[in-house]
Structure formats: C-alpha cells, structure tokens
Amino acid sequence: METIKAMTGDEVAAETIRQINPDVMAAYPITPQTEIVQIFSEFVANGLVDTEMVRVESEHSAMSACVGAASAGARAMTATSANGLALMWEIVYIAASLRLPIVMPVVNRALSGPINIHCDHSDSMGARDSGWIQLYSENCQEIYDNLIQAVRIAEDKSVLLPVMVTFDGFIISHGTERVKILEDEQVRKFIGKYNPRYPLLDIDNPVTYGPLDLFDYYFEHKRQQVEAMKNALDVIKKIGGEYAQLSGRSYDLIEEFGSPDADLVVIAAGSTAGTVKGAIEELKEEGINAKLLKIRAFRPFPQDEIKQSLRKVAVVAVMDRSASFGAVGGPIFLEVRSALLDEERRVPVVNYIYGLGGRNIGIEDIKKVFQDLIQIKKTGKVKNLVNYLGVRE
C-alpha cells in the first residue's frame, strides 16, 4: 500500500521517475532542477532502475537524445528549467511534431535576462505553442500524481504528444512536504508497458523519421497535431479518473476550491493556487465567499470547463506568473478572456502579473486581489485591466 514520506519537489520527481523506470533518461543539470538529476544518478549507480542514463553536454543534446531514444522505441525522459528549456527549444518543437511521448518535469524558473534562478512561469509559458501538453502542479503530491499520469496521457494512441509537468522552482522544488507514494508495482501496472508503433530499432520494418515536409503535406501534419492536442482533453480526464481509482486522488483539467456559489473568482496555476486556497479560507472566516479556479492543464486549454465554471460568477481575476511583452496581458489571462468572449453574459476579467523572478506572493497579496474584485463587483468598473502585484512602480 502507499507510504507517506517527507520530500522536496525535486526528490519527489526523482522518486517518481525511479518508479516509472524509463528506458532512457538524458539530462543536464540546471538550478533548480539539478537535484532531480543528482538523485536519479544515484538510483542508476545503485542499480535501482533499468534506465540508460545519458549525461549530455547540454539541454539541447538532452532533448535531441530523447528524440532519438523515443524514436528508437524507448520510454525517454529528461528534466529542465528556464534557460535549459530555452536552449532545447528547437528540439522541443521537433519532439512534439514527431509525436514522441516524452515526459519532462520542468521546474519553473525565470528566463534570463537578467539571470535569475527563482520561480516564475516565463519558461514553460514561452513553450505554450510548442505542441507539448502542459500540466501545472500545485505541490509535491501533484508532481508525483501528474508525472505518473503524464506517461499514460503522452502514450495514449489518440494523443502521442510529449508532456511537461511543471512545478515552481524552489517554492516547491526545494520545499519539503508530505507526499503519499504508491508501491512500485502499482505505478508500473498503472503506466503499463510501452508499445511504440514504429520504433527505429525494428530493423525488419524500416521507417524514415523526420523527412523534409513541404507545402504539400506539412499543413496536414500540423492539422493532425492540433487534433491530437484536442483529443488530449478527454484523455487527461479519463486518465485522471483511472488514477483516482488507484490513489483516491482525482484529477481533472481544472480544479475548483471554495464556496461553489461564490461569485468572486481568482484563477491561478502552480503553487500560487495553494496560496489562493489559504486566502479563501481566511476570507471565509471574515464572511467573504470566494472561489479558486486552478488551471491544471494549460495545454490543451480547457476552455469548456472554464466557461462552465465561470458561467454564474460576478468577476474574475487571472494570476499570471509571466509577462507576455506587448500583449494585452499575461498568457493565462489572454486565453481565459478569449474563452469567455462568446458567452452571453459578460463577466469582467482582470489580470494580475505577479511573482516575476521569484518575488514572493503571500495570502495578504491574494486578499488584496479579492478586495479589488469586490470593488469591481460593486461599481461595475474596471480601473486597470492589467495590474502588477508586488512590484515597486
């Protein structure tokens, strides 16, 4: 049965990868992801996994080796952060377009420059159009649960797309929490054996991976990729349901927290969702009804679930831990606002850009956001569409 352990986010990620037991792990150290690689290297050194570990000379080669390994027919994984993700960028797109079910923890860290090692979502948000499924984890338990489910989601025949499982650098990666760990056998049974359809190593049935694809076929291949991402919506829900049977913890595309009938809503992804939960509990004691809508899957974007969840609310604040320079607002805000555009009833949606470069965000900050929402509800007026929370101006 399950055991309960005190672990940091990176420790959980490494332990989960041990349980997944991938055929190949190619990785390069980068703060704050490094501990994952270190701990996993110990597992390899002690013979606890079947994994062939490829200690590459860069993240670009990490993703390149994963593409090679996954095409060969192996279950392949890597892990990275910020600049590491940026360096592998080109191959991140290729992994998705070759429809390779690679699973990669991304420990969210601010993208340079200036160089900064702390949390924000500029790294993974920048990769939002790369064709990878993105699952954001609120805490250590979710890292564990998301990584296990990611293997199934990625390898589902109607999906075949790579998955990033993100969690906040230092806040979660280096924060110790209580985590429920399943038995190895339970995890391995849940993820099952990997049956690649066209492995390179099937010498008797040779295939060509990565040919030149011009105007006569490229568009159709991209169209299929769009469809696969759409299919992932149902698959994520389905796998979430199956995982609930196994673990007792259920997962959906989004999560709601707080009074179901509350009409003040904050939308957040990552560890801040936990902070919002804390704020909501305090507000409840103060007699204010509030709600959190947590984005678990940002890609594919669960627009129907979000619309449904916001159908009766009065006002919405979207928390973005990254800026989209020159855009109307942050990436989550843009998607949410666009999803609500064709709703019959118009709900005011405001954006809060916060926490860039690891700037702390606390319960008091979130309560301020709810106070703003109360004002908007009262007056019907939005003073600032995009707000910058916790910055000196």
Place this chain on the structure above:
Amino acid sequence: MPSLKDLSKKEELFSSGHRLCPGCGAPIIVRQVLLAVDTPVVVGCATGCLEVGTTIYPFTAWKMPWIHNAFENAASTISGVEAAYRSLKRQGKIDKEIRFIAFGGDGGTYDIGIQSLSGALERGHRFLYICYDNEAYMNTGIQRSSASPRGASTTTSPAGKAIPEGKTEYRKDLTQIVAAHNIPYVAQASPGYYNDLMKKVQKALSANGPSFINILSPCPRGWRYPADQTIEIAKLAVLSGFWPLYEIENGKYRITYKPRKKKPLKDWLESQGRFRHLLKEENKKVVEELQKNIEEKEKKLLALAGENA
C-alpha cells in the same frame, strides 16, 4: 575486401531516384559506406543537402531505419538511439546486433554540430560519425564554413577588390580535434579511393566505442567543376597532399595511402572555379603560403605516423 564485381551484386541500402545534384559526392560516399556494412544499421542524418535531397515526404531513399532531427544534433540524436538500444538489449527486449551511423556535412559537424559531436564522443556511445565534408554550406548556397579552405571563394567569402584571396583563414582541422577525444578509431577518407574508404568503415564499425571518419565530398556546384569530374577531383585532393588519407587506430597513426608521385597543389587549385582568382598574379604569395602550409602539415602527419619526411 570483396571485389568490385562482388560489391556490384550486393544489395544497396540507399536507393536511386533521390534529388541530389548530378556529380554530388555525398550519395557516392553514402553508397560506399553502406556497401561496407554487414550488420543491420540505423542511420541518423543532420539537416543538409543529403537529408533534404533524399527524404522529401512521402519519399525516402533510405532502405534502413533512418532519423533526421535537426541541423546541429545528428550526434546527440544517434546517441539517444544507441542508448535506447543498449537499454532495451540489457532488458532483453531486443536481441539483434545493430550498428549506428550518423552523417553530417561540414556545417553540421565542424561548426554548429561540434558540441553535440564532442559530447557524444566523450560519452563513449558506440556509433560511427561520418562527416561528408564539401567545405562550405552548400545546401543554403555555398557559404563559407570553418571547413572552407583558405583561398576558397564562397558566397560569404567572395574574392573581391579589397580581399582578393577569398577566404582569408585556414580551415579547422576537425580530424585532429576528434582525435583529441582519444576514441578508438578516427580516419580521413576520399570517395576517390573506395577500397580505402570501405576498409575504414569496417574498422570503425568494429571498434567498441565511438568512431569518426572525415570524408572529403566534392561538390560540382560549390567547387565549380564539371559534374563528371567528381571522382577525379576526389583523387586529386589526395594526390596533391591537400587531403591526406590516414587513420588513428587506438591512438596509433597510419598513413593509409601514399601517392607514388605527388602533384603540386597548383593542380588542385586549377581544377576548380572556386580557386580561379588564386591563379592571378596578385595572389601568387597566397598560393606559395598554401603550398607551404600543406607541406608543414604533411611533415607533422609523417612524424605522428613515425615516418621520416
């Protein structure tokens, strides 16, 4: 080595009908390499002429499992394939013996792919990397690379009034850089000497670790010579001392072919339009320096091979 007659009966793993230029050195090299292979192979390819000319979707010229990922990562990509093979073999999921070969041009190997190559060599993956070196970025239209020889006129190092010699820098010696990784087998070859080339491929594939062969790949378009002269040009490179044929087997140097009668470098320069400007009076000194450079390099190589000049 099997005779030419036997080789002509062997099934070719690289099909005709591809779209590389007439006279291109790359497909000749690929055929020679693959004819030397007796074990099943998986082939990787860097972006470049060879890749775009042989795999326009939905067609492929490759009859074995083949993968192209990007420009700079043929080595790291094949290292991932090889790692998967080792993992699955150890787990008893695969039982066949398979070898791994990556092809990259000089742009994808000397320049943008050198880090990926260096990393894969250091990690000790068992694979053969073949650089088909046509001495410039031919796929994008003959731009200079670090493999372009001094004096070559390319579209980004044209010979002009202010810079009459074309490319002013000597080329990078990648074979020596690779040798510094102390891998089991390193060699230089030319498609003008197919026997030598194929023997090297067989030695490379039997090495228990990484191996590398740098193969000069004449390019009629970029080097400016008639397309039916490719093999002659590939021979002239060796006969003039421009492209010595040698190997380094477990650290031991051996010159694999010594021309009985050497040709002057000038013959090599005269054979190609990319060097035409060097024959002008104003570039006389450059040609002298190029000749001297070749002789110095030859002396060094002879010393490394333990032979007297």
